[in-house]
Amino acid sequence: MNQSPHFVKIRAVPQGRLALWMLIAGEFVIFGGLIIGYILFRLRNPEWAEQAKHTNTLLGALNMLVLLTGSYVGVRAHMAAINNQVNKVVMWMSVSIGCGFLFLINKSIEYSREISHGFTFTSPKLQEAGNNIGSLFWSFYYIMTGLHAAHVLVGIIIFSAILIQARKGQNLHRVELGVMYWHMVDIIWIFLFPLLYIAK
Amino acid sequence: MEQLTHHKKSFFSQYIFSTDHKVIGIQYFVTGMVMAAVGGFLAYVFRYNLAFPGAKIPFFGELSAQQYNEFITCHGMIMVLWVAMPILISALGNLIIPLQIGADDMAFPTLNMLSYWFFVVSCIVLLASFFVPGGASSGGWTLYPPLSANAYRNTNPDFWSALFSGNSMMILAVALEIVSMLMGGINFLVTSINMRAPGMTPFRVPILVWFLNIASLDFMFSVGPLIAGAVMLLLDNVIGTGFYDPARGGDPILFQHLFWFFGHPEVYVILLPSLGAMAEIISVFSRKPIFAYKTIVYMALISSVLAVMVWAHHQFVSGIDPRMATFFSVGTIIISIPFAGIFLSYMATLWGGSIRFSVPMIWALGFIGLFLIGGLTGLFLGSNSFDIYVHGTYFVIAHFHYTLFPIVFFGGFAAFYYWFPKFSGKTLNDTLGKIHFWLTFFSFNATFFVLFFNGLAGQHRRINDYAMFPSLMQEPYITFEKISTIGTIVLILSQFIFLYNFINSLIRGKKAENNPWNAATLEWQTQSPPPHGNFSVPPVVYNGPYDYSMPDRAEDFIPQNVQSEKK
Amino acid sequence: MEDTLGVVIPDPKTDYHGHLNYGKIYVWLLILFAVSLTSAFLFSHVAAIATVFVIAIIQAGLIARNFMHLKFEPVLIWIIAIAAVFCLVMFLYGMYIDITPVTREIAK
The missing domain is CATH 1.20.5 (Single alpha-helices involved in coiled-coils or other helix-helix interfaces)
Structure with a gap:
């Protein structure tokens, strides 16, 4: 009864990469929930345009550039890891971590600018002026960028952990996993950037 | 034997921080049972208060209105997220998946251990929330704002006391629990995709493994919005943002959508593993191959797609747009088709089989009978015109418990009685198992069937003291309330039979055979209990999982790892 | 291989x-x-x-x-990716009409 070729031909995915794809899908749904909530409220409250004017497009664009570069550098590290070129892996990954730090520095400059203008998570100044609707914009702004920045921080930690091993030529296959996470962070920013900094 | 001595480890790393999937599964099961005891006790206390308002409750004392609210909130949360999830997904998945697909352990053993300890922390956070000032979360188990968002905010404006309020701790506990289940779910999926034994093709995988994986996928894709929503709710509570505050431009409906987008698929996440275990049990004890294996799998896949399209039927009375209500109504009624298909396949399996009424089998049959009532009343509620009338009444409570109680407890006990010999190496007492079943069956029906009548007669839920509402404090409501409460007490007491049977069999039980039920799936082809690494010889699979009633063999079945002589 | x-x-x-x-x-x-x-x-x-x-x-x-x-x-990963997108599209579709067209006066 088992005459038919009972071995179906399938292409396997290494288990680390498979798990990471699932993690990425899960993360997308988390950010997707936030982004959809933001879009719906943005369409409901045209007054938010007033607040969105205060986001700093220049710093946002700079961050986009930094992340795109980080992504590209990451993929070079990945290719170097496939070819067992430890020196190149270390070099490209260090550049990538540098990009992550640059992003966070930019972000903190941006946050301190906003805070000095009185735009915080709850924006008490706006509330006192009776502009409750406006303060909700800043709540969304901080929760979305904050959660993303937390992911960048986690990415830096993951990269550093992988780099420590990769320097000795160990566990080079993990470079790919770290880099894939890095691309995910990049893609999320690709959607956050137009939402918060361009569509004003 | 040599292998075993090589793996000798300290007690600590063998039983506490173990990475072995069997130990982790048992840990999940025991933790889930402990939480079930907590949830059951809460149910007993408020059920008693409903039938005898203001009376002094034995083993508890008097129940205040605030405590009543806390207890129903925590009963709901505990039973769904801390009992159903760990027992049906984590315990069943950890124990069964590697054994049924012929793997030696999970794909990521350390992640598996981590997921269990996240779960323990979430239990502790939840239980601790009963003892903080202001008491546990008390806005209903769905955590709808504004009840869950600014009650504490109004009284305690400082950060730390807001963080350690019942609501914030409940949200944190839910978040930890979700993280733990996500780690477990990814682990299950990767294990079942990548670690199958040679010859274990997708359609030779037992239905339980399929269903556990579909459930994990469903969970993974539906939980994201709730995580986002929980972060927003936490910020509303702790630092006073206005995401759910209409006065600040927010909207409480947003949270209801975020919650139910997860909350409805969650029902199927719990239902599918339980149904999968039923497939194993019904096939084994009818001595017949499961009817329409592939159809069952496809039906489950269809239902998991439909599951993310029906969530708003929980919000028909929350003021959602009536046009969408029609859409969700139709979706809800359509989703009954795949599940009817699965149930009819099970009944077709029974038909003409040589049925053995062993203890797991009667639990499985009880599950099917009772779940049918829950499923059919679900069709009534899916229609928005009917739902609007009964949503605030006990009809919804009765429906909900007729679905969830059979899923979690009848399904869970069927699985327990079925797999206990495998994992303990001991045999349970059959007579006690049957007494346990019949007592549970009758007391469960006594508890919840009468609530259908109360609900249709218009008795409101969400009232802690009916003595304050004379129109609700008359016959027949009050008699039915009392029947229901007595049912609850008998229901809880009859679980002590199970507890006695469990502990007694562990200590004094007869040694179990390797394959006491003559089952064909892989977990029964190794020792009881399975050794570290599960199989002494890595299995190779030649047959489907349900090859029973084989006329040309001495026993009437072919184990999956035995090549049949007849070509 | x-x-x-x-x-x-x-x-x-x-x-x-x-x-x-x-x-x-x-x-x-x-x-x-x-x-x-x-x-x-x-x-x-x-x-x-x-x-x-x-x-x-x-x-x-x-x-x-x-x-x-x-x-x-392989196709498996595509299914995972598409499922995530599908869930989000459903979510947007189900929620849109309850949030965006509702003016704040009604929501209050």
């Missing part, structure tokens, strides 16, 4: 066909980024926003397909 299951074991070197021109894709990403930045000055408000979001989707696709090597992954 094949194991006993008949599963083709992936080998990173052959897996990615090794010859993707990542530099070219990086340049494309930068060009698209420049277009999305300048679109605000070139088109009307609505057209600019539409352009920007179309570009965002193209950029995300480029990164996922090439940098994350989605285009070499």
Whole structure:
């Protein structure tokens, strides 16, 4: 009864990469929930345009550039890891971590600018002026960028952990996993950037 | 034997921080049972208060209105997220998946251990929330704002006391629990995709493994919005943002959508593993191959797609747009088709089989009978015109418990009685198992069937003291309330039979055979209990999982790892 | 390579066909980024926003397909990716009518 070729031909995915794809899908749904909530409220409250004017497009664009570069550098590290070129892996990954730090520095400059203008998570100044609707914009702004920045921080930690091993030529296959996470962070920013900094 | 001595480890790393999937599964099961005891006790206390308002409750004392609210909130949360999830997904998945697909352990053993300890922390956070000032979360188990968002905010404006309020701790506990289940779910999926034994093709995988994986996928894709929503709710509570505050431009409906987008698929996440275990049990004890294996799998896949399209039927009375209500109504009624298909396949399996009424089998049959009532009343509620009338009444409570109680407890006990010999190496007492079943069956029906009548007669839920509402404090409501409460007490007491049977069999039980039920799936082809690494010889699979009633063999079945002589 | 299951074991070197021109894709990403930045000055408000979001989707696709090597992954990974997108689309569809057209006066 088992005459038919009972071995179906399938292409396997290494288990680390498979798990990471699932993690990425899960993360997308988390950010997707936030982004959809933001879009719906943005369409409901045209007054938010007033607040969105205060986001700093220049710093946002700079961050986009930094992340795109980080992504590209990451993929070079990945290719170097496939070819067992430890020196190149270390070099490209260090550049990538540098990009992550640059992003966070930019972000903190941006946050301190906003805070000095009185735009915080709850924006008490706006509330006192009776502009409750406006303060909700800043709540969304901080929760979305904050959660993303937390992911960048986690990415830096993951990269550093992988780099420590990769320097000795160990566990080079993990470079790919770290880099894939890095691309995910990049893609999320690709959607956050137009939402918060361009569509004003 | 040599292998075993090589793996000798300290007690600590063998039983506490173990990475072995069997130990982790048992840990999940025991933790889930402990939480079930907590949830059951809460149910007993408020059920008693409903039938005898203001009376002094034995083993508890008097129940205040605030405590009543806390207890129903925590009963709901505990039973769904801390009992159903760990027992049906984590315990069943950890124990069964590697054994049924012929793997030696999970794909990521350390992640598996981590997921269990996240779960323990979430239990502790939840239980601790009963003892903080202001008491546990008390806005209903769905955590709808504004009840869950600014009650504490109004009284305690400082950060730390807001963080350690019942609501914030409940949200944190839910978040930890979700993280733990996500780690477990990814682990299950990767294990079942990548670690199958040679010859274990997708359609030779037992239905339980399929269903556990579909459930994990469903969970993974539906939980994201709730995580986002929980972060927003936490910020509303702790630092006073206005995401759910209409006065600040927010909207409480947003949270209801975020919650139910997860909350409805969650029902199927719990239902599918339980149904999968039923497939194993019904096939084994009818001595017949499961009817329409592939159809069952496809039906489950269809239902998991439909599951993310029906969530708003929980919000028909929350003021959602009536046009969408029609859409969700139709979706809800359509989703009954795949599940009817699965149930009819099970009944077709029974038909003409040589049925053995062993203890797991009667639990499985009880599950099917009772779940049918829950499923059919679900069709009534899916229609928005009917739902609007009964949503605030006990009809919804009765429906909900007729679905969830059979899923979690009848399904869970069927699985327990079925797999206990495998994992303990001991045999349970059959007579006690049957007494346990019949007592549970009758007391469960006594508890919840009468609530259908109360609900249709218009008795409101969400009232802690009916003595304050004379129109609700008359016959027949009050008699039915009392029947229901007595049912609850008998229901809880009859679980002590199970507890006695469990502990007694562990200590004094007869040694179990390797394959006491003559089952064909892989977990029964190794020792009881399975050794570290599960199989002494890595299995190779030649047959489907349900090859029973084989006329040309001495026993009437072919184990999956035995090549049949007849070509 | 094949194991006993008949599963083709992936080998990173052959897996990615090794010859993707990542530099070219990086340049494309930068060009698209420049277009999305300048679109605000070139088109009307609505057209600019539409352009920007179309570009965002193209950029995300480029990164996922090439940098994350989605285009070499088997159908299983595509199913996971599409399921995530499907869930989000359903979520948006079910929620839109309850949030956006509801004015704040009604919501109160």
